[in-house]
Amino acid sequence: MLSRIGISLDEALLEQFDELIEERGYNNRSEAVRDLIREELVKKEWERGTDAQPKVAVALLVFDHAARELGQKLTRTQHADHDLIVSSMHVHMDRHHCLEVIVLKGPGRDIVRVGNSLISNRGVKLGRLLLATRGDKL
Ligand code: NI
Incomplete structure (x- = not known):
């Protein structure tokens, strides 16, 4: 209604x-x-963060692939919390720029911690963490 x-x-x-x-x-x-x-x-x-339901989020990053050690750092972060990383996709946007889309799933607070640590890296030109919902109450 x-x-x-x-x-x-x-x-x-x-x-x-x-x-x-x-x-x-x-x-x-x-x-x-x-x-x-x-x-x-x-x-x-x-x-x-009281909801016991695992949460899902998407981290989106745009960066210059020549940025010093950034690619390695992003990979290291994902391996360190591999249990929270569902999947990632790397797109070579043009000669210099990469787009990385990373799907995270797990406790909300952990996802926010890992997602923010990915997008806040130096050399990331655009970083967004999109919080998903099943929309049960919306
Ligand atoms: Ni690339």
Whole structure:
């Protein structure tokens, strides 16, 4: 069942929000607000870390393959916590850049620790840790 709510925003903030949702291709404000709420709820679920369910996350990294020892370091980190690493994919983006996608599964706190240690390495140009959810309560 859907409930309706009203939200008060100042004009400038609403204008920026409308630009954002247009850029992202949302059809309406409601879907954009729902996604923002879901994102925060997933974050909260992870931060609490009380859920015994194993969690799944994806680490995404872009780096220059010539960056000193970075490739080795990333491999070492993954071997050190091999029980948390489900799979990884390496894509050679162009002559210099590599994209690595790593799927992690295990206790939420461990995944966040390993994921952050991967993406925070020096030489990583873009690093993101995406926290997944089964969406049972969303
Ligand atoms: Ni490569």
